[in-house]
Amino acid sequence: MSIAWLVPLLSVAAFVLLAFAGRRLPGGGAIVSLVAVAAGFGLAVYGFFDLRAADVAVNEGPGPFAVDFVSAGDLSVHLSMVIDSLSITMLVVVTFLSFIIQLYSVGYMRGDPRIHWFFAVVALFTAAMLGLVLANNLIILYVSWELVGLCSYLLIGYWWERPLAREAAKKAFVTTRIGDVGLLIGILVLFKATGSFEIDQIFELLTAGEIPAGTITLAAVLMFLGAMGKSGQFPLHVWLPDAMEGPTPVSALIHAATMVTAGVYLVARMFPLFAASEAAMLVVLTIGTITAIFAAVLALVETDMKRVLAYSTISQLGYMMFALGAGSVTAAMLHLAGHAFFKALLFLGAGAVMHGTHGIVDIDKLGGLRNKMPVTTWTFVIGALSLAGFPLLSGFWSKDMILSTASDGGHWVTFVIGVVTAALTAFYMFRVIFRAFFGKARSDEARNVHRAEPIVAIPLVVLAFFAIVFGWLGSPLIGAPFGDFVFAGHHAAEHGESIWVVVISSAAAILGILAAYSVYQAGKPRAAAIRAAAGGLHTFLARRGYMDVGYQWLIDNVSLGLARFVAVFDRKVVNDAGVDGTGLAVRLSGKGLRRGVTGLLYNYAALMVVGVVILAVAALLGSA
Amino acid sequence: MNFAAVLFYAFSAIAIVAALGTVLARNIVYAALSLVGTMVMIAGIFFILHADFLALVQLLIYAGAVGVLLIFGLMLTNTGQPATGPKDRWQRPIAFVAAMAFILVAGYAAVSTDWMQGVVPQLERVPPAVLASSLFRNWALPFEIASLVLLVAMIGAIVISRRETSND
Amino acid sequence: MIEAIPLDHVVLVATTLFGIGLYGVLSRRNAVAILMAIELMLNAVNINFIAFSMYVSPDPTVGQIIAVFVITVAAAEVALGLAIVLQIFRNKSNINVDDLDLLRW
Amino acid sequence: MNGSDFAFLLPEIVLVATAITVWAVDFFTPRDRKPDLAWPAAAGALVAMAFLAISWGEHREMFLGTLRLDNFSLFFRFLFLTVAFFVIVGSPGYVRRKLRNAGEFYGLILMSTVGAMGIVSSREFLTAYISLELVAFGFYVLVSHARHEARSNEAGAKYLILGAFSSGLLLFGISLIFGATGSTGYAAIAAALETTPDFGMVWTLGVALVLAGLGFKVAAFPFHSWAPDVYEGAPLPITAFLSVGSKAAGFAFLIRLFAEGLFPVLDDWRVAIGVVAVLTMTFGNLVAIQQANLKRLLAYSSIAQAGYILVGVATLNADTTSGMLLHIAGYTATNLGAFLVVIYFHNLTGKEGIDDLRGLYRRSFLLTLVLAVSLLSLAGMPLFAGFMTKFYLFTAAAASQLWWLIALAVANSILSVYYYLLVLRQAFITPESEEEEQRPAFRLPSHARATLSLLMVLVLWIGIYPSVFVDAAEAGSRALFGG
DSSP: OTTTTHHHHHHHHHHHHHHHHGGGSGGGGHHHHHHHHHHHHHHHHHHHHHHHHHTOOTTOSSOOBOOEEEEETTEEEEOOBOOSHHHHHHHHHHHHHHHHHHHHHHHHTTTOTTHHHHHHHHHHHHHHHHHHHHBOBHHHHHHHHHHHHHHHHHHHTSSTTSHHHHHHHHHHHHHHHHHHHHHHHHHHHHHHHHSOOBHHHHHHHHHTTOSOHHHHHHHHHHHHHHHHHHTTOTTSTTHHHHGGGSOHHHHHIIIIISGGGHHHHHHHHTHHHHHTOHHHHHHHHHHHHHHHHHHHHHHTTOOBHHHHHHHHHHHHHHHHHHHHHHTOHHHHHHHHHHHHHHHHHHHHHHHHHHHHHTSOOBTTTOOOHHHHOHHHHHHHHHHHHHHHTOTTSHHHHHHHHHHHHHHHTTOHHHHHHHHHHHHHHHHHHHHHHHHHTSSOOOSHHHHTOOOOOHHHHHHHHHHHHHHHHGGGGGOGGGTOHHHHHSOBSBOGGGSOOOHHHHHHHHHHHHHHHHHHIIIIIISSTHHHHHHHHHTHHHHHHHTGGGHHHHHHHHIIIIIHHHHHHHHHHHHOOTTSHHHHHSOHHHHHHHHHHHTTSSSOHHHHHHHHHHHHHHHHHHHHHHHO | OOHHHHHHHHHHHHHHHHHHHHHHOSSHHHHHHHHHHHHHHHHHHHHHTTOHHHHHHIIIIIIIIIHHHHHHHHHHHOOOOOOOOOSOTTHHHHHHHHHHHHHHHHHHHHHHSOTTTTOOOOOOOOOHHHHHHHHHHTTHHHHHHHHHHHHHHHHHHHHHHOOOOTTO | OGGGSOHHHHHHHHHHHHHHHHHHHHHOOBHHHHHHHHHHHHHHHHHHHHHHHHHTOSSTHHHHHHHHHHHHHHHHHHHHHHHHHHHHHHHHSOOBGGGOOSSOO | OOGGGGGGGHHHHHHHHHHHHHHHHHHTSOGGGGGGGHHHHHHHHHHHHHHHGGGTTOOEEETTTTEEESHHHHHHHHHHHHHHHHHHHHOHHHHHHHOSOHHHHHHHHHHHHHHHHHHHHBOBHHHHHHHHHHHHHHHHHHHTOSTTOHHHHHHHHHHHHHHHHHHHHHHHHHHHHHHHHSOOBHHHHHHHHHHSOOOHHHHHHHHHHHHHHHHHHHTOTTSOTHHHHHHHHSOHHHHHHIIIIIHHHHHHHHHHIIIIISGGGHHHHHHHHHHHHHHHHHHHHHHHTTOOBHHHHHHHHHHHHHHHHHHHHHTOSHHHHHHHHHHHHHHHHHHHHHHHHHHHHHHHHSOOBSGGGTTHHHHOHHHHHHHHHHHHHHTTOTTSHHHHHHHHHHHHHHTTOOHHHHHHHHHHHHHTHHHHHHHHHHHHTSOOOHHHHTOOOOOOOHHHHHHHHHHHHHHHHHHHOOHHHHHHHHHHHHHHHOO
């Protein structure tokens, strides 16, 4: 299917049209973006069947096809893309969700003055995400990767009048860029070792054993750093909860279903590289496990509905990562796809609540919504059940597959943590449900909530359907067709799920739900009592483990401090009244340096002489 | 030691003393006069080094034109006001350290290097005709560019410092 | 007759003059005095060029030619420098480089 | 050298003739028409560009090998003419508001361009040096051109004094190299180094001094101190010219010198230049974060950019040279775009603070767009020139195994995103006061729209499909390294 490049290109075209003429189109030109992505979806489905007929697996696609991009001297960059089961799965999921969520946005964003900009950026985001998925070339991948980040920045800060949104946008951008440094250096390391940016060529050299083991580990870990940033893995997860300042459809599309899975996709795409290094796999496994449990615990105390979902996303991404670390691309991808559906559903449900209550998301202020918005309530419950891994729903199958992978691989610590996380997941999701949808309304807004309009409700129902059935693709009951389609190395279906894993994980989910019921629904005062008993622990969690504070401290004291130091060095007039007033320590430490650049000509000249000395000394040392 | 060498060391010593005067003299006019003195001594060194033409150029341009220009500039900008205190009390010590370091390092490098690795010095007087032919044949291009530099400097000096008529 | 003067002595004189000029640039506060110190540096360079040209270069004219150009540029620099300094003097009645600190930090 | 060789110098001759004509015509032009002398001056640059085509693919040595017209010099000569064209075309509005002596102003820009074109073609210290002085003298005058403004005077004085001081250092260095090798020609120096490579400290000192002198021109730390002050004080179009033209000329000098003359000893200098590169970019980026004035921010940003290019010098080979040429071309288009926005913004509002950009997106879509494209490109975001060229440069540099250098360069380019976004935030996000919301939209002259759009297209072109530029850069690199 060599017309795959059309899929992202359609959305690029939509972006260009919307950015320049969107203002003049009715409804902000949403229709343009919708048509583009719908067509993309059609192409993706066609490609899926095409590929299914060809029966090929990950990295065994019908060969990458290329457009010459830069070709000069040693460095040639082809615009090459790859269609294999991995990318086509993502292609279908991304286009489908993008379509559904944009449809929902038509209702949700109605009346917003900048609506054309919203759809333009969503279209650009979709294009970038698709480019990332299709890339067979690490440069294309990196470019799309950055573009995805840029769109995320623009969309989180979409309501730029709000200071919180601006801060969140900046935080997301800076945090993910930290990971991106790793990715870029990792790409360069690979290029250094192989002389190629083409993923398939790199793998050829890899299987031929031409890349030294140390380089493999280094490259894999560096690339994983990029995945950690984008997929919100501990300790780079701090931006994701704050990113909920963006419009809810954005949270659903970008910060739950697609962009944040880019990290998981990257690891899956580069899986042969990771698999070649035990150390790298261990890093992925460990980080994934820590993330899964850490985020689930933080979700326990969060009262902002969207933020609970954000932590849940982080936790589930951790799940996917440890699935990869344990060696199963199939399980990770199944969970990725299934999660995309039910998490989008949950976010859109939360959005419907916000819409109905005019912006209330604090579950302490909600309650009793069940009667006023039945469709929202029950679809939300389905989503939550699926997420919790309730038997026979979508999430159940993928979670089982992940846990079996862990148990089969003998990763018992991870297995236990995975089960505990499953229980916690069920608990916090039903905490939200009982607090928000059941019981009595605790605010006027919750009492006067209005029902969701059809264009908002229809996507919910469609997504709820998939939240129930999608995971069946991975069910051993019907022969796990997904495992036949997406696999790397070995067929997942070959190691069928042992029944005791199924029992344990089902029990964990049900226990979690029951516990939530007993704490938040059955007996009234228990929640408060537990909170009181937990005391310091609760505070610790409510402050998100003080990680944001810690990072802020680091930024304030280390990086800004460094910047400030240099500025002072550059700025301070030496004879300023300030100098004599400042302490002796400052004078002793900064005197020689600070007088360097002061606006005074002779200081500048003196600095140049110092420079000659630096150069000469460095040359003598460097040549020695 | 022959006469030329004696002259060379004498000129050098005077040049260095005068140079010190240039950078140390409190009265700026004395400094300018010391500079002219240094230039004359350097012209002498040129002469001893068989660069007669350069010695002449040095005398004409420096001792003549530049010296006069500088003194002229000093007269124009001399307000007689006492200078304000320095903004950087460390200026002179740093300058001293930097200059001493430079002289010691570069001087040591100059003395310790075997400059004449296999080269036999020619030490012949270059006739002005040879110099001129070299200048206008081999170095015609830099010569042209130098003329542009002078043109730019001239126009620049006029643009920057001319007094304007009232309607200008 | 200049055989009695070793090349390193000439270079040493040039270096010393250059260093003195350097000191002048770094220590003077009068803009014209700084220009004068720069002249000193450029002249020291000329001594070097002429000496090297005589002693080591296969073509004894090169150094002298360079010196001619350096002198030209140096003179032009003084002229232009004085023009700017004069303009500053007109605007501020002062040519102390300490006071040239509108632009900083 | 025969008469027909002069045809290859026609671009320079045309520029000089144009400059002198403009100066002459200036006498007969009424005061209020003088700023329009920009058009003949710009036309001269275009004509010169046309004559440049003669040199395409030709390699000529003239004046006993002191001048070499090859693809390397062709690349830069074309670049300088482009820069001169855009700077002149971008000037009239500013000149009308702020400057007198318009004719001299444009003529001097052309003269400096001639100097820059001389530098890139010289294979010999004296010719290169005197060309460098031609560039510098032009700039001394241009920087102090707003002669009634204390800031312009001050910038001019600082630039002249420090420039002369750096020339002194450079010349002393050249004299030591001359003393050690007996020649000023790069080829002869390289040959001498092959046979008698050991001159010990004199050699080290000589090269260090030359590097200091050239470091001054490209504003590398710690020879950069003049740059922010001079950039801030100079008339805006000249700041733009300085930040791209003068810098590129300095780099061209450096690259040719190291490739053709000092290559045998380059290995001794890689670490030293690498250290300077890292200091330069780190310093530029860290201080840029603190700036409130747009010009000053761009000044520190251009210091940082010099640091990236120095990475290429430290790892000099055929590949990194083409990387540097490409990056310089991309940086030139990008920075010109950014400065033209600042110039037009200043013409319309008289302001140049970052705060003053508030609400820009509402007042002029084009200005905001070009500013965004330029800054994102400077920040090295994908799709824009800055990413592509930096990527190409760093990838080529990676072959040197100087991993610490590459890693720090990449880290720096990511650090820099922060302050570029701060500027964009003002333009896009920071809310206006009610009073400010009443301000009318800008009206840009049509030539401004045209030049801005052209530069934006260039930046995107280089960022997305750089093949033709890569080819040109590689041709330039091959001229030095063969192959």
